Amino acid sequence: MRLKPFEFLNPSSLEDVFELLVRYGNEAKCLAGGTDLLVQMKQRRILPKRLINLLPLSELKGIHKAEDSLRIGALTRHVDLERSAFLEKGWNLLALAATKIGSPQIRHLGTIGGNLCNASPSADTAPPLLVLHATVCLSSLKGNRQIPLEAFLTGPGQTGLREDEILKEVILPKPPEGSLFTYLKLGRRKSMDLALVSVAVLVTINPERKTFEQVRLALGSVAPTPIRARAAEKQLGGNLIGEEAIREAAETAAQECQPMTDLRATAEYRREMVKVLVERAVKQSLGFPIPPTGI
Numbered sequence: 001m002r003l004k005p006f007e008f009l010n011p012s013s014l015e016d017v018f019e020l021l022v023r024y025g026n027e028a029k030c031l032a033g034g035t036d037l038l039v040q041m042k043q044r045r046i047l048p049k050r051l052i053n054l055l056p057l058s059e060l061k062g063i064h065k066a067e068d069s070l071r072i073g074a075l076t077r078h079v080d081l082e083r084s085a086f087l088e089k090g091w092n093l094l095a096l097a098a099t100k101i102g103s104p105q106i107r108h109l110g111t112i113g114g115n116l117c118n119a120s121p122s123a124d125t126a127p128p129l130l131v132l133h134a135t136v137c138l139s140s141l142k143g144n145r146q147i148p149l150e151a152f153l154t155g156p157g158q159t160g161l162r163e164d165e166i167l168k169e170v171i172l173p174k175p176p177e178g179s180l181f182t183y184l185k186l187g188r189r190k191s192m193d194l195a196l197v198s199v200a201v202l203v204t205i206n207p208e209r210k211t212f213e214q215v216r217l218a219l220g221s222v223a224p225t226p227i228r229a230r231a232a233e234k235q236l237g238g239n240l241i242g243e244e245a246i247r248e249a250a251e252t253a254a255q256e257c258q259p260m261t262d263l264r265a266t267a268e269y270r271r272e273m274v275k276v277l278v279e280r281a282v283k284q285s286l287g288f289p290i291p292p293t294g295i
């Protein structure tokens with residue numbers, strides 16, 4: 001299917017972008033890698049009259065490390081996340097999730113900003129960013145504002161972005177010392193597929209007492225937005241590490257999600273898979289031996 005005609009706007013600065021957004025309002029859409037936007041335009045799901053090309057804006061690119069945080073520009077591509085030396089220790093969870101997106105071609109075009117602004121419940125960067133306590137910096141002619149990612153993602157395809165704003169960067173605080181983590185994604189195929197269920201886990205433990213300290217769990221594709229599984233986190237935090245405790249928390253996570261039936265899977269299957277994946281992800285992050293599964 002061919003794209004309907006649109007005007008292509010090539011701003012040379014962030015100021016220009018903001019002015020274009022004010023001038024054209026909902027007639028215009030920002031273009032990053034185009035891997036969601038152009039597909040939706042071809043499918044006639046959205047028909048913006050104008051596209052504002054963000055790609056030449058170097059201010060939106062790159063990963064910058066400060067003493068206690070990491071700032072990731074909205075135009076940072078998934079391949080840049082995969083390869084960045086800055087994504088070390090707990091931050092490496094985001095790099096791990098980036099490797100599971102689409103295909104090498106998609107990862108060379110798609111950006112972290114596009115993944116979050118598209119706000120799909122199955123967005124692969126969202127669960128890791130939720131457990132990493134990400135905030136997003138939104139920018140307009142009026143200045144910058146920062147909100148937690150959890151508040152930014154408001155529904156399928158919906159965000160807290162105002163019409164005159166862009167997502168400028170994603171900010172990650174330093175993860176806790178000794179963070180153990182993993183990201184598991186279940187799809188119908190191993191690549192070029194969206195998650196039916198995804199799980200990000202980040203935990204810290206007390207090795208002497210053999211207890212969990214901090215436990216952070218996030219789920220993708222099983223609610224209108226990617227969510228934290230807070231009841232399951234609470235169940236594990238401070239408790240003795242053990243198979244039974246992990247299994248019970250996985251069951252709690254399966255109860256607190258709100259999966260939907262769609263073309264790709266039933267709600268019942270998704271809920272069951274939350275149980276399986278949460279148990280497996282927590283065990284894997286702790287280094288428990290688990291049978292090879294291909295996930």
Ligand SMILES: Cc1cc2nc3c(=O)[nH]c(=O)nc-3n(C[C@H](O)[C@H](O)[C@H](O)COP(=O)(O)OP(=O)(O)OC[C@H]3O[C@@H](n4cnc5c(N)ncnc54)[C@H](O)[C@@H]3O)c2cc1C
Pocket residue numbers: 029030031032033034035036037038039054074075100101102103106109110111112113114115116117118122123124125161165166167168192193194195
């Ligand atoms: C074949 C294929 C496979 C895919 N596989 C996966 C997958 O496995 N996992 C996954 O999560 N996704 C997948 N995707 C979806 C897509 O590749 C990602 O969501 C990607 O990160 C989108 O980024 P983009 O730069 O291409 O965004 P674009 O398509 O350019 O933009 C997406 C939306 O965000 C808005 N936008 C972009 N940047 C900004 C900004 N800085 N400020 C404000 N608004 C902005 C655009 O206006 C648009 O509404 C796949 C897509 C395809 C086509």
